[in-house]
Amino acid sequence: MAKSADIYYKIHPWKIIEEGFRKEYAMVSESVFSLGNEYMGTRGNFEEGYSGDSLTGNYFNGIYEAADLEKSSYKGMIDKTEFIVNSANWLYTRIQADNEIVDLYTCKFKDYVRILDLKKGILTRSYIWVLENGKEIKLEFERFLSMKDAEIAAQKITLTPLNFSGDIILYSGIDFGLIHHMTGKNMWNIAGSTADNDSISMLGDTISTDQSVLVSCRFQVDCREWSDIEEEKKLVRRFVLSGEQGKSIEFIKIIRNLTRKDIKEEEKENFKTKWGKNQEVLHSLSYQKLREDTINWWKRTWQDSDIVIEGDGLNQQGIRFCIFQMHQTYHGADKGTIIGAKGLTGEAYSGNTFWDTEAYCLPFYIFNNTEAARHLLEFRYLTLEEAMERAKTLDCKGAFYPIATITGRECCSLWQHASLQLQASTAVAYGFWHYENITEDEEFIFENGLSILIEVSRMLASRGDWNKDRTRYGFYGVMGPDEFQMMVNNNCYTNYLGKKTIEYTLSVLKRYSNKNPDGYEKIIKKHCLLAEEIEEFHNIAKHMYIPYQEETGIFEQHEGYFNLPHVDIDKIPIEEFPLYHHWTYDRIYRNDMLKQPDVLMMMLLYNSDFTKEQLKSNYEYYEPRCIHESSLSPSVHSILASQLQKEEEAYKFFGFATRMDLDNYNRNTGEGLHTTSIAAAWMNIVYGFGGMRSDGKLLSFAPSLPKEWEGYAFKIHFKGDILRFKVDKENIKISSKAGLGIQILVYGKPYILGQDEINIPVIL
Amino acid sequence: MAKSADIYYKIHPWKIIEEGFRKEYAMVSESVFSLGNEYMGTRGNFEEGYSGDSLTGNYFNGIYEAADLEKSSYKGMIDKTEFIVNSANWLYTRIQADNEIVDLYTCKFKDYVRILDLKKGILTRSYIWVLENGKEIKLEFERFLSMKDAEIAAQKITLTPLNFSGDIILYSGIDFGLIHHMTGKNMWNIAGSTADNDSISMLGDTISTDQSVLVSCRFQVDCREWSDIEEEKKLVRRFVLSGEQGKSIEFIKIIRNLTRKDIKEEEKENFKTKWGKNQEVLHSLSYQKLREDTINWWKRTWQDSDIVIEGDGLNQQGIRFCIFQMHQTYHGADKGTIIGAKGLTGEAYSGNTFWDTEAYCLPFYIFNNTEAARHLLEFRYLTLEEAMERAKTLDCKGAFYPIATITGRECCSLWQHASLQLQASTAVAYGFWHYENITEDEEFIFENGLSILIEVSRMLASRGDWNKDRTRYGFYGVMGPDEFQMMVNNNCYTNYLGKKTIEYTLSVLKRYSNKNPDGYEKIIKKHCLLAEEIEEFHNIAKHMYIPYQEETGIFEQHEGYFNLPHVDIDKIPIEEFPLYHHWTYDRIYRNDMLKQPDVLMMMLLYNSDFTKEQLKSNYEYYEPRCIHESSLSPSVHSILASQLQKEEEAYKFFGFATRMDLDNYNRNTGEGLHTTSIAAAWMNIVYGFGGMRSDGKLLSFAPSLPKEWEGYAFKIHFKGDILRFKVDKENIKISSKAGLGIQILVYGKPYILGQDEINIPVIL
Structure with missing residues (x-):
């Protein structure tokens, strides 16, 4: 990562202070x-x-x-x-x-x-x-x-x-x-x-x-x-x-x-x-x-959202700046509003919103402001019609959500991205699933999610293909999250998310038909969903091809990825970054180099589906091939490194997460803040050092403490309660604001959060 | 092929006649x-x-x-x-x-x-x-x-x-x-x-x-x-x-x-x-x-170029129209001129020249007007500098010839084509090789070809990659001749042509160093060609990966092609053609459908490298997957079908070769003539029914007669002589204008063409 901090503002736990004005920081400061x-x-x-x-x-x-x-x-x-x-x-x-x-x-x-x-x-x-x-x-x-x-x-x-x-x-x-x-x-x-x-x-x-x-x-x-x-x-x-x-x-x-x-x-x-x-x-x-x-x-x-970091003034200031920006950008006041890539701080990325919303920002809101999380998802419901239009344009059935949008219509003029990336659509489904998994707000899913799920699954069933003997289903001609592999077949992330999306759709359909047969009939009719189509959903989910190497436990990023020529990314001269400006366009796409996590992103989103051994193999295979050219990449790696007890790496990748804009790491903060990276910084602490996992049946935690810190504390809104975590060199103290008796897992062991604070020795 | 004839002009062996003017044909006639x-x-x-x-x-x-x-x-x-x-x-x-x-x-x-x-x-x-x-x-x-x-x-x-x-x-x-x-x-x-x-x-x-x-x-x-x-x-x-x-x-x-x-x-x-x-x-x-x-x-x-078809007025008129157009478009008067895709009859394709020049047009000139053939190749020599500039832009060494050009500079604004298609460069090398194989004009190759060969081989050595254990060399991120596979790895045609190009370069280098050590030293110096580089050329040619399935004898069009979903092209409704207008752009690229010959093109260009059994397997595998959306496709298939004694298919694909523009098959003749298809029509008769092969040591023939014809006759300029072939239902009569005693093969048997006409029973 060819980035370096440029510390200009004074360090303060609650304030961003500019003492004396330097003209070269004028635009950076306008954003900050x-x-x-x-x-x-x-x-x-x-x-x-x-x-x-x-x-x-x-x-x-x-x-x-x-x-x-x-x-x-x-x-x-x-x-x-x-x-x-x-x-x-x-x-x-x-x-x-x-x-x-x-x-x-x-x-x-x-x-x-x-x-x-x-x-x-x-x-x-x-x-x-x-x-x-x-x-x-x-x-x-x-x-x-x-x-x-x-x-x-x-x-x-x-x-x-x-x-x-x-x-x-x-x-x-x-x-x-x-x-x-x-x-x-x-x-x-x-x-x-x-x-x-x-x-x-x-x-x-x-x-x-x-x-x-x-x-x-x-x-x-x-x-x-x-x-x-x-x-x-x-x-x-x-x-x-x-x-x-x-x-x-x-x-x-x-x-x-x-x-x-x-x-x-x-x-x-x-x-x-x-x-x-x-x-x-x-x-x-x-x-x-x-x-x-x-x-x-x-x-x-702040009472319910603050994160305290002790012994690290830079990150203390940084994470509060991030939390402040998240609330400034979005807090769910209006259903039609979006989170642009730069929030409301600049014009770069055209003010468009991306799949970052569901993949990176939504967790912050799910655990800080449930209503805001719901409203974010409702935006996708309100723009279902546009996504269905877009699917038609792309010769698909159902709904194809845009890669970049303000109104629900596709705004990305690069066809390679707009036509080949299915992750906007699967991220919407993932968002609903994640929201339901945490809130258990089934009604919302029935009313707002199910229509989307049906139409996205339908798109997936029309966009993919069966192999010749119909033993495998998969997506051809796609660009996965890693944008350095431009047009590939059976991208692992895309296929896996496709499978999960369809499975979730089937699960919601089944539950709805049990709980509200009339409502179910109505929605089936509204979407003209035939029994054969549901049958085909089952088939597809069952036979979705997930490229995986049994001997090594490594998922293949896409079919043929393992055969690509290897680039030793450490040998790329620093002056060739960013590569998009210094390498010819197609050259970036001809080797095993990654821009950002792809298989590892899948393993973060559905973390509990994979063993720690699998995670270790894949992390150790893919991380050295990743140049982290996306600002979202380091936090994902930091979170997974924490899980693998790779403390040093976890802290290294956390490095600029909270201060990307304060220290102008990418030299482009003047164009606006990296709002979605800011969300990743929050995840980096809560999912990373806090070890939270929210994709299982129970919310689980496995806190660790970077040796550079004295301690840290964070809060989680969960099922009407607020859970407070305080980690220091010896203990994890967990308390609940309302004491509703919520059950969580810490280091794999169950705890009930009643009125009393729980004290668990931290595993360093 | 969703095409149909639209016969408007009167049939005449030597004339195109429009009797009575119909406005709807105004633009078609302007072209014709x-x-x-x-x-x-x-x-x-x-x-x-x-x-x-x-x-x-x-x-x-x-x-x-x-x-x-x-x-x-x-x-x-x-x-x-x-x-x-x-x-x-x-x-x-x-x-x-x-x-x-x-x-x-x-x-x-x-x-x-x-x-x-x-x-x-x-x-x-x-x-x-x-x-x-x-x-x-x-x-x-x-x-x-x-x-x-x-x-x-x-x-x-x-x-x-x-x-x-x-x-x-x-x-x-x-x-x-x-x-x-x-x-x-x-x-x-x-x-x-x-x-x-x-x-x-x-x-x-x-x-x-x-x-x-x-x-x-x-x-x-x-x-x-x-x-x-x-x-x-x-x-x-x-x-x-x-x-x-x-x-x-x-x-x-x-x-x-x-x-x-x-x-x-x-x-x-x-x-x-x-x-x-x-x-x-x-x-x-x-x-x-x-x-x-x-x-x-x-x-x-006409004395030395005419083709006579007996018993088929339509094709007689058609082929003469084609020969007329070839001479009109180009006859080698000037070294700097080119053959645009529409000749000088319209503005479509911007008047640019493509790799069709070396792959489709050059044979006509090699066998009708050697000087013109040489001048066509000299255009590439005159524009070597531009090709070297282009290579630099594409992060390659050597020379990367443009996909579409007038002056030698790349004019194709679609990066998918301009950056990923290596076949313009390898076609230039193929052109020199083909020219030398027929003319034995070694001097021309040393003086005009070698510089190009060195720089194209250099490009190939920098554009490709070794696999991880350096046992295979290949090209990643390419588009082969079949433009329906947009960006693939180890395209068989590209790898094979790359191998042949480098081998030819090495052969010319070796011969030059033997015959003219001073000249050799000079050119080596001029191009700063190091011994290690030549060594690497050897290595690459030796280890070039050619995807091939031993059991079936089928070359895989590219790595992974066999795993692509199958499209039954006969089930595509006729109103969906041309597919580029009716299918979403990426959908065309997600299956095993071909736009034009790819593996089969390789098997035509280097025909003698392959057994008839291999050709049969590959023809029968690939032809049913090809929609012939390129106007150059049917003639290639017709030629190979002739070789495989698939007479009906050969004649079917020949169908509109000579009359594509006269009968406005593609409904776009009004924009200009399909000049390079016209060249393919000549090849279709001489290489197809005449069974000529020009890639071996001896020029060989294997004439057949379509049952619809009474007979046909064609002429070939070869080594200072003109060979005359006349085929009827019983005999092949071969004579030579100058009687220089040229040796040829007919049905695999050698014949010397002296003063006397040779008479061989035709194999129907």
């Missing part, structure tokens, strides 16, 4: 200091403007634009793609004194400090602006997004003239004129704007997808005079503030952002008339109250 | 009535204008334009492509009488007939134009391209007012304003034009590639008055002709087209000043003399 509340996200931009490298980014979950692609003469290629749009900058600010406008890229300043308080969800920044003429103004910025009412955000600016008295001009407004980074275009038409004594509003419509964003702001400030300036796609209020030496002027802006996706014409009219109501709502809000509510929201959240 | 002389080509457009479906096409060999492609973030993808441009319409004509302009799409006409005289190379057309007012004018058109001086073309129009006397206006000129079909753009800037009493000139430059075409025309006509009209990119002379009832007016236009590719600035000035000289040249030419010269050229050509 992003705020989000699932509904919207705003990058840590300097609201007062900054003329250096910057991506002023403001995003709404599910607000997207579309682009037509060159039409392919081949069938199954997409001809349209969708991507998140950069919307209005509702924090737009400029500060002027003596004809100078503050700009940290060009002006003089001192005592710069920026702090993201993870405990409270508040971002603050302050510095002293030194004007050309020697005048000094202390500027303090505070902002947060309401976690209670997701449409609300708030900003406070405190201006203190330190060595003079005189006017300071403050501009504050709404700017829809931002450029979408990838296309270099602005994506908004302005449908109208209003202004009154203390507030302004602007309504923007996306250019081609006909979605709307209405931004309204209310200002609170003591000013001598104000006036409005309306430019193209921008509405700004100019405040003249009478500065008095040593006295602070407080400027407050409360923002309400309304969005409508897939809005109908008549609704749009209503939407416009809401301006008035909007103002009313804004007037009812108090900055202090909003701030307290948000701090309280985070307080409650 | 194309004229070409290697240097330039002109479609059979109605020169007087036609407002219906039409592609007015005039092409020069090697005059191309370029387009930038979207830059890929992956390495090895091309970012620029080159394509043939539609140049000036130098036949531009309009005919007007009483304010009506003739246009066969809209006007009334009768007695229409168009004839392409294959024996003479002359295209004529005539009809009676009936004006709205009842006036009738007989119009007769004649045109030809000079086969003696390729820059010259000539046109004659005879106008006869049948039932009136009065003015007829004739416009004749040069039109650079044509649209390139694929891009929808005109590709020409006009650099200047001149006109004098009886001639006009216009110089056009391609927009981005800075190539030039200078068109000059001289007119001969009795006219009352004339004037010039210059419009954008068009210069036209208007002639007022005094028509007299029953009297014919003859209008003659002699055209000289000069082109300069890759022209330098200073040369360009000279080029412009050539206008004057151009006029001089034009004045020295006589229509009648040009016509005679061309007819004589064709007379000589």
Whole structure:
């Protein structure tokens, strides 16, 4: 792994601190200091403007634009793609004194400090602006997004003239004129704007997808005079503030952002008339109250979600940053929202969501916020129709879930990925299965999962093939999780997940027919599911071919993989990374090198299906062939290394899991945070060092303690209770918040979690 | 094969005759009535204008334009492509009488007939134009391209007012304003034009590639008055002709087209000043003399190239059409010219040349026009540098020949083909080997072939891989000739051709070092060829893995092919063809279906390496899996079926070989002729029914006679002699033009061809 840490922020258990501003970190910091509340996200931009490298980014979950692609003469290629749009900058600010406008890229300043308080969800920044003429103004910025009412955000600016008295001009407004980074275009038409004594509003419509964003702001400030300036796609209020030496002027802006996706014409009219109501709502809000509510929201959240690491300040800070980002990105407030690959912190990967959602993010929510987990799965239910459309395009029956999507439609323009990767579909089924296994929420599966399971199984039964004598079923022409094997037959992961998906479908069908024969009849009818089809599901699951070498216990990644030429990855010169940029495209695909876990991913997801000996053989075979070019790869290896008591390796692979973005390991944090890797960091601690396994009948744990740590503690939401684990060099202390008497396994032995704390000696 | 004949033209042994004009055949006829002389080509457009479906096409060999492609973030993808441009319409004509302009799409006409005289190379057309007012004018058109001086073309129009006397206006000129079909753009800037009493000139430059075409025309006509009209990119002379009832007016236009590719600035000035000289040249030419010269050229050509089929008028006409097209497209006049997939008859496949040149076209030239064969190979020598550049881009050493090209640079934008198909490179080596095997022209190989062989072998030694214990060498991640297996390992054809290429390289190196040690040292030095490298060539050739099943004698098309799901191609509904349009792209790649011969292609090229039993097993295994979606496929199967005495199958696959375009089998003849299929039709008769094999030490024959025929005869240029074969229901008569005593094999027995005709009973 050709990566190295670049430690820039101060270490603190609860805060990300930037002391002194370095321009080369401007964009990385914009990502790191992003705020989000699932509904919207705003990058840590300097609201007062900054003329250096910057991506002023403001995003709404599910607000997207579309682009037509060159039409392919081949069938199954997409001809349209969708991507998140950069919307209005509702924090737009400029500060002027003596004809100078503050700009940290060009002006003089001192005592710069920026702090993201993870405990409270508040971002603050302050510095002293030194004007050309020697005048000094202390500027303090505070902002947060309401976690209670997701449409609300708030900003406070405190201006203190330190060595003079005189006017300071403050501009504050709404700017829809931002450029979408990838296309270099602005994506908004302005449908109208209003202004009154203390507030302004602007309504923007996306250019081609006909979605709307209405931004309204209310200002609170003591000013001598104000006036409005309306430019193209921008509405700004100019405040003249009478500065008095040593006295602070407080400027407050409360923002309400309304969005409508897939809005109908008549609704749009209503939407416009809401301006008035909007103002009313804004007037009812108090900055202090909003701030307290948000701090309280985070307080409650941390109480039940925190991970403590003792003796390792870097990872302590890192893991809290990760947990903070997970809650910011998604907490299940809305069923239609998604987790983009960069959350709401940038435009890379087009704001699309991937199978990472079910494979990497869902466990976090299952064990921290069950409702959020359910809503994530419901997104797939809501987009079943699109997946069925996509299956048709690909000459399949049933539902083929997209590799990359915002609305449920496939957005990945690389056919190799979009047409050959079945893991989005099987991950959806896995997600439902995993959710049910933990929550036992059978009703949800019957109502939301079963339709999906039937249609995904149907797809699997049409996409695969029988071998010539019908003794083996398998998938041909697929790309498994390891994207360095582009188009292979009988990929072990794909076949295994296919088998598990169909088996789970059959199990749910059977249970439903027992428990609710009427409901069962209805759904069978709705999906025109014939008895022969169910029979074929049984056949396929039974005869699914899983390439496996009996002598060695090694699963073959795909048919023929063992015959591929070997590449000694340690001999690849470091300057050839990332390989996609330095090796010709097809060369990457012609050997036994892996980009990311494939067989090992299967062995993590269905861990209890395999013996430890099998895991050991496969780990020791595949890990040395893997270059971990995917940011998700190291955590999976770390978790399995822990299971195999390979402590050093486990800790090595954990290495940058929690701090990938804080330390800009991949040199691309400036484009946005690696949100799904952040989820893997959580898994890395709970599944890795905590040794949790959630695929068996009982939740099981096998904690170990990295020798670099004094101890660690984590919490798990489980069946209405919260289980608390505290591991130190001697003991594992396990307690339950509600004491519901939940049974778990620790090191393979059963324990009941009642009122009393359980104390088990740790196996180091 | 979902194809059917659509017989539209009259059957005639030497002519293509269109009696009566049907609009739906307009574009097909434009292709069929194309004229070409290697240097330039002109479609059979109605020169007087036609407002219906039409592609007015005039092409020069090697005059191309370029387009930038979207830059890929992956390495090895091309970012620029080159394509043939539609140049000036130098036949531009309009005919007007009483304010009506003739246009066969809209006007009334009768007695229409168009004839392409294959024996003479002359295209004529005539009809009676009936004006709205009842006036009738007989119009007769004649045109030809000079086969003696390729820059010259000539046109004659005879106008006869049948039932009136009065003015007829004739416009004749040069039109650079044509649209390139694929891009929808005109590709020409006009650099200047001149006109004098009886001639006009216009110089056009391609927009981005800075190539030039200078068109000059001289007119001969009795006219009352004339004037010039210059419009954008068009210069036209208007002639007022005094028509007299029953009297014919003859209008003659002699055209000289000069082109300069890759022209330098200073040369360009000279080029412009050539206008004057151009006029001089034009004045020295006589229509009648040009016509005679061309007819004589064709007379000589037919003497030594004709194929006679007795008792089958359709195929007699068809095969002569094919031979005519081969000579039109290419006869080795220039070393830098190529054979585009559509010759010079259309813009499909961008005018690019493919590996079809060496695999399908070269045999025709080797046995009809040795110099042309040599020039075809020299094109690869002239573009070795580009192939070496391409190899570098693909992380290979040596030379990687392009899949599709005009200038030697890769033009194929589908990476699956451009990066994975090695058969362009091995076909070049095969071409040199085949040429040497027949001509014994060792000098040419030493001078032009060896450099290529070294660099192609080098590429093969870097592109392939050893297996883990270094017992097998092979190519991974390739697409063999069968394009329905997109990316496979150890494709039998690719490995075998790789082995043969390296073996041939080693043989040439050895012979050269014996015969010319100094020259050998020089070339070794020039290519920095080390002894270890030669050693590695030996190793690779020796250990090349050829997938083969001993029990059945079947070569496996690639590693794992035998395990692919089976598709019963007879059960694919006819409306699903062509599959590329009806099946999702990846679905085509997931089974054992073949698009075209792969293992069988190998067995044709190196026929004597395999036993008849092997051929039989492989033919019977692979043919039923092949859908023949490539137009080159049926002839290969027909040739091998003949060898296996499968007469009915041989004749079935021969079915449309000679008439693919005349009968518009693929429904796309309108886009241009299938030039390389035309070459395969010649092979189909000579290698198929004639049973010729040219890969052994002696040229061998095993003639058979399809029961549908009375007899057939063909000629072979061989070692300075011309061998004549005449096969009827009883005998094979073989004679030699020069009686040089050449030894051949017939049915495996040796014969010496002296002055006397040999008579051998035919084996039916």
